[in-house]
Amino acid sequence: MNDFATLDIALDPRGFATLWLNRPEKNNAFNAQMIRELIIALDQLQKDDSLRFLLLRGRGRHFSAGADLAWMQESANLDYNTNLGDARELGELMYNLAKFKAPTLAVVQGAAYGGALGLISCCDMAIGAEDAQFCLSEVKIGLAPAVISPFVVQAIGERHARRYALTAERFDGTRAREIGLLAECYPAADLEQHLEHWIVNLLLNSPQAMRVSKDLLREVADGELTPALRRYCENAIARIRVSAEGQEGLRAFLQKREPAWRGKPGTLSQTPQDLRAPQGESH
Known part of the structure; x- marks a missing residue:
């Protein structure tokens, strides 16, 4: 596996991998480097036919706070074609995760904003903490959840997607479970224990x-x-x-x-x- 600056890959001897978003000092916010490294990491993991399933997680307090502020400031100064290139790179990441051959399970704690909802929606399943906070926040800053929208709609349905994309309301893990973004939610202190139950169950198959x-x-x-x-x-x-x-x-x-x-x-x-x-x- 490559050495990554924004990610960490942990291989479990039981036959699965955990792909960690690893910018805890930035609340695991996306930037161009993280997106590119995620594409490379997924490509490497995809080639491992012995991999039974993949966990997607974020180190630190938050799963991911969405787009990095410094990266967004840079994007504001770029022309249309350069921004289109950035969008295509993000699209490649989302499509590659959605089409990953082995089962994928996102594990969510803390904040999951903006593009982070895309990553969660691209996974086959997701679990999280009851007090996790979710938000399609793009309209608050004059943008739209464009690249991630097909996956979010698939995950939660068009009606819920319209509400949360247009209002940018925050909602918690319990609501995320109600609308289908999470399969289950648990008290934050019990999340690791319940994750192990999911792992054991997947290993039976x-x-x-x-x-x-x-x-x-x-x-x-x-x-x-x-x-x-x-x-x-x-x-x-x-x-x-x-x-x-x-x-x-x-x-x-x-x-x-x-x-x-x-x-x-x-x-x-x-x-x-x-x-x-x-x-x-x-x-």
Whole structure:
């Protein structure tokens, strides 16, 4: 892994990684360097087929306070094309996180403002502290949550997104759970304990099956029932049933024993190519 100035990557021997936003002295606020380093880090982690899942966290008191003030001041002096380049860089980060192959779980404490809601929304799941504070704050400073908006709408729905993007109201972890941004929220003092429960639960599952399920749900998307989607889903279950982990999981269930992936990380490894749709298969 690269040495990063704004991030830290911790690899757990159980087979998952934690990607830490690591500018606690700046409340983990974004700047151009952090965005670029996040893109590089996600690319490196994406290439690790043994990775079972990824946690996204912020060191210190806050998950992320949004955009760095100094960076915003610099942006105000840039021309349209340079600002467009910055926006495309942020877009690449959001899309890469949303399409990350392994499951992703954001863990939120303190403040999560502006673009931080984009990171949370791009993750498959998120948990946080009850007293965490969330805000789509862009309109307060004459901007709009443009790049992150597709992911925020997917996470909380258009109606909630309209309210919070237009009012810039702050809301807490309990409200974030009510509108779907967080899957669960907990007292701040208990967050680490509950996170461990999430980790243990994810470690029970077939790493391959979780990745395949992510691909499947991405294809299903809005649920339009087309013949192509039906064929894709039928092929997906057929492929995973004959895969190494699929066979092991079925045998373990029938034999009333633990499957091999609950032992050492990396057992029954299978390359993602083994589960891709055959060439020419309709999606």
